[in-house]
Amino acid sequence: MPPKHRDGDVIAVIPGHYISWAHTIAAYAAFLGALIVGMWLHYHKIVQNEHYGYPVEWFPSVSATIGDRYPERSVFQIFIAMCSGPRFALVFLYYCLAKRPGSSLPAFILGVGIFRTLTCGGWTYVTSTDDHDWHDIFMISYLVATLPWTVGCLMLSPPNPTAIQYRKYLATAFFATLVPLIYFFIQHKVHRVPGAYTIYAFFEWALVLLDVAFDAVTALDFSSFELVVKDVKGLSRGDKSRVADRVLEKERNKQIGRVFDAKFSSSEMIDAVADVYLGFTFWSVLTGLGVVVWYFPLWHMGISGYEVAVMSTISPILLEIGPVRRLVFGNIPLIQATTIVGLLAYLFKSPESRLGAVSLAVWQGCLAWAATWYTARGNPAKLEARTTAWLLGLIASSIAKFAFQTNNPLWAVVNETNGGWNKTGTALFVLALARVWQRSTTGSGTAQPSEKAKGPSLLAGLGLGGAFFGLHSLFSDSSTMILWVWEGYPVRGPIAVPHGAVTILVMGLGLLFGLFYPNVARSWTAYGVGSVGAAVLTGFSHWFGYYGGLALCFYLMAVTPALISNAVRFAPGRTFFFGFFFYNFMVLFHVWVVAYAFVPGGPLVRERTDWVMATTMLMIGAGIFSSIQNSGSPAKQKSAQPPFNPAARKQRSYYIYILLFLQLLSASVAYLRFPSYDYQPYHKNSKSITAGVWTIHFSIDNDMWSSERRIEQLIRETELDVVGLIESDLQRIIMGNRDTTQYLAEELGMWVDYGPGPNKHTWGCALLSKFPIVNSTHHLLPSPVGELAPAIHATIDAYGELIDVLVFHSGQEEDPEDRRQQSEYLADLMRSSPRPTILLSYLVIKPGEGNYNTYVGERSGMKDIDPSDWDRWCEYILYKGLKRTGYARVSRGSITDTELQIGKFVVGQPEGGNEMISEESVHPDLRFPALFRGQGVRDHYYHVFNEPRYFA
Known part of the structure; x- marks a missing residue:
């Protein structure tokens, strides 16, 4: 019943909707006034x-208007300060409006509203001119909090049809505006399209207007309030039904409508977070296994024997042994606890010891997760929760790599000196495990399913293997699929940042679809869509190929829960053994297609990525066949949604909250990592280009540590404007699905061309440039016997003049015919260029002999940077149409097995001769850094000549 007051109790009455109007007027005055x-x-x-x-x-x-200049900045800040009082009052009144017994959501939304208000003050009074980083942090925090605030206000809306309608329209318009906003920002930043920033600005202002308008709708609700404070309708007491209740009642047969209709439990939320973190650590250890295995064949240049560690995943075979099975089922948290050795592997200095620790962790982790799923088979809600946590762990792992430029901070190849967060990750693992251990006393849940499984367990295992491999090979890193469709400049498709966040978004949407519509996800129709997506990704480039990849991504995330639910119907030992065994087979298969020159039987699968993709989909098809066999009557199979499981209602909401948080985190990372594209060469006054070539050996140093930070430091210290990297393609499971060029480009401030993608069957080459890359073309040179030879032919804009730069990795010494054909192809390619040209290459020749005379001479038109340097075999720098002023060789230290070679050139001057001159007669801008003279630094010093060479 509404409260009652005597006459005279109220001294002044302020209608509640005045608060909304005051907030709206002050906010609009701030922006429009500025x-x-x-x-x-x-x-x-x-x-x-x-x-x-x-x-x-x-x-x-908006940013240029409100933050750059006086007095408009002051106008904005004054009105925003005036807006703060009504803003806090608005947030509090909405809490009073929405509060009801037994619900913690209004308090959560109150906290979000206060947080948004404080962060608004942050980006208002700390402008981008004052402190760009903190301005961005406050702005991103504000935008991230906008989503839960918007969704929460919609869920808690009182039964006011007009207000509800306005909120829906404004919220939809707000989030829809983000799409063209991002598009035109990329058009401006990446493509430099004239006028794109103006269009972007209109969408940016539209976001501001819509954001304020969304909160202005509270004026329609606050008409029930009078301040100081008198509730004239009693709405805040919770005695009238709200729109959320009505919607839930109206849609009682829809699963999605009942997910959030339950009291929030912080304890259950912590349980869900702990499970997801355990899933994250499993994927962190599993994805790190390939990196530590790869180190050994890399240094042996062939099969080393350590490759057997990839079979660490087949541990579920132990579940075929009765006593072992019972022991594992009764001690799953203990088995999970032993996987901590994978997180602690970074403490071992010996590569062999680290490999052993990670292998043991993978062995135990696969055993624990197989047991976790199987013991939950009699409890569908529990099985769904564990599967969801495992897949959210994959998404979290992908986001971690997105945030750390494709390195997972918990891997055994990183530590506190090169970007590792090993201690933090291990501590969180202990806390998560302790939570799970505390919960494990509730029982094992090993009840038998109601129906006996139909068909052979082999089919179910094949489905698991195909799904596991597809998820790991393509979606454990958000940039892998993007690099499949990358074909060089100009940009005609997605780029790793920001579009990696799109891949992660689709992963989350696919998971949700699989949870709510499992019958559709495991249908043959969905399988057909996924197969078409796989074919499009494999056969096409640019945006069209990426869209196919997104379809495959959505499908794999959606169908995996159904495949796991089907697999647990069968004997766990053989089924999960089959799954992980065939997963291992596919891991080797997709390495064999590029490593065919070093493995037995390799030529049989040479360059057959299409076979890999087709086999993956056929394996998943086998799992689909088995799943449909075991999914009940035809009527159940045709139903889009199975009968709703009340036990799953609450827990789904927690996992959706976690997914929402992860997606916001992903979007924030994409914003923070977006390139500035304001790069400048080191010595622009002298119009010089310092170019280098370096074989980085897949970014694993001599001691099995990730080396990109040390690579970046040396490139920075040698002041390279252009650098060609050899052996740079890391986008396979065995290499960790990494991309070193992302880190180097962002930290050094350079444009980057990754080169031929991971589906082009090469060891890779890449180009980094301080100068804009106007155009680039990827080449796969003739290789009738040995490895494919990748090349990049790029045109850069250096000081207003177009310069061609080629990066090339030729075939191996064992294949002379390959190298002969490649030399002729590349010589003709260089001859065809009318522009000044630099070649940064790995040639496998002796100076003055054989193919050297094809690369250097009349056929190519190219000159050797130093014809007198006889002590070369692999790396060469050639040029034409530029004045060469210097040449140096810098020792590698322990980073890789090949030195860094550097050349200096001047744009707009004739080539000159081979006469050497002293350093004193060279302009300071054209000298090499003195840092590397003598003993140098960190084992990097000028060697062979013991000093740089300069030319007149």
Whole structure:
């Protein structure tokens, strides 16, 4: 019943909707006032960006308007300060409006609202000019909190049809505006499209207007309030039904409508977080196994014997032994606890010891997860929870690699000196495990399913193997699939940042679809869609190929829970053994297609990635056949949604909260990592280009540590404007699905061309440039017998002149015919270029002999950077049409097995001769760094000549 008051108790009455209007007026006055003042006083300055100004760009962005200049910045800050009081009042009144007994969601939304208000103050009063990093942190935090605030307000809306309708329209418009906003920002930043920033600015202003308008709708709800504070309708007491209740009642037969209709439990939320973290650590250890295995064949240049460690996943075979099975089922947390050795492997200095520790962790982890799924088979809700946690762990692992530029911070090849978070990850693992251990006293849940499994367990195992391999090979890193479709500049498809977040988003959507519509996910129709997506990804490039990959991504995440649910119907030992055994087979298969020159039987599968993809889908098809056999009557199979499981209702909401958090984290990482594209060469006044070539040996150093940070440091210290990297393709399971070029490009401030992608069957080459890459073409040179030879032919804009740069990795010494054909192909390619050209290459020749005379001479038109340097075999720098001023060789240290070779060139001057001159007669801008003279630093020093060479 509404509260009652005597006459005279209320001294002043302020209608509640005045708070909303005050907030709206102050917020709009802040933004629009700054816009008017800025356009009046500094119009040409605030429409200017790093590429264009007026009249190409003619409307200012929000950030340029409110943060760059006085007095518009002050106008904005004054009105935002005035807005803060009504804002806090608005958040509190909405809490009063939404509060009801037994629900913690209103309190959560209250906290989110306060957090948004504080972060708004952060990016308002710490402008990008004052501190760019903190401004971005506050801005991202504000945007991240916008999603739960919007969703929460919709869920808690009172039964006011007009307000509900406005909120839906405004929320939809807000999030829909993000798509063109990001598109035109990329058009401006990446493609430098004239006028794109103006269009981006309109969408940015639209977001501001929609954000404020969404909160302005509270004026319709607050008409029930009067301040100080008198509730004239009693709505805040919870005695009237809210729209959330009505929707849930109306859609009682829909699963999605009942997921959030339960009291929030912090204890159960912590349980879900612990399970997801255990899934994350499993994927971290599993994805790290390939990296430590790869070290050994890499240094042996062939089969080393240590490759047997990839079979660590077949441990579920032990579940075929009765006593062992009972022991494992009764001690699953203990088995999981032993996987900590994989997280602690970084403490071992010996590569063999680290390999052993990671292998043991994978062995125990696969055993524990197989047992976890099987013991939950009599409890569908529990099985769903464990499967969901495992797949969310995969998403979390992919996000961790996205955040750490494709390295997982818990791997055994990283430590605190090269980007590892091993101690933090291990501590969190202990806490998560302790939580699971505490919960494990509730019983093992080993009840038998109601129906006996039909068909052979082999089919179920094949399905598992195909799904596991597909998820690991393509989606354990958000950039893998993007690099499959990458074909060079100009950009015609997705790029790793920001579109890696799109891949992660689709992973989450696929998982949700599989949870709510399992019958559809395991249908032959869905299988057909997934197969078409796999074919498109394999056969096409650019955006079209990526869209096919997204379809495959969605399908694999959706169908995996159904495949696991089917597999636990069978004997666990043989079924999960089959699954992981065939997963291992596919891991080797997809390495064999590129490593065919070093493995027995390799030529039989040479360059057959299409066979790998087809086999993967056929294996999944076998699992689908088995799953449909065991999915009940035809009526159950045709139902889009199975009968709702009330036990799963609450737990699903927690996992959806976690998924939502992960997606927001992914979007934030994409924003923070977005390239600035404002790169400058080191010595632009002298119009010089310092170019280098380096074989980085897959970014694993001599002691099995990830080496990209040390590579970046040496490239920075040698002041390279352009560098060609050899043996740089790491996008396979055995190499960790990594991309060193992302880290180097972002830290060094360089454009990057990854080169021929991981589906092109090469060991890779890459180009990094301080100068914009105008165009690039990828080549696979003739290789009738040995390895495919990758090459990049790029055109850069150096000081207003177009320069061609080629990066090339030729075939091996064992294949002379390959190397002869490749030399002729590349010589003709270099001859065809009318522009000045630099070749950064790995040639496997002796100076002055054989194919050297094809690369250097009349046929190619190229010159050797130093014809007198007879002590070379692999790396060469050639040039034409540029003045060569210097040449140096820098020792590798322990980073790799090959030195760094460097050449200096000047744009716009004739080539010159081979006369050497002293350093004193060379302009300081054209000298090599003195840092590497004598003993140098960190075992990097000028060697062979003991000093750089300079030419007139």
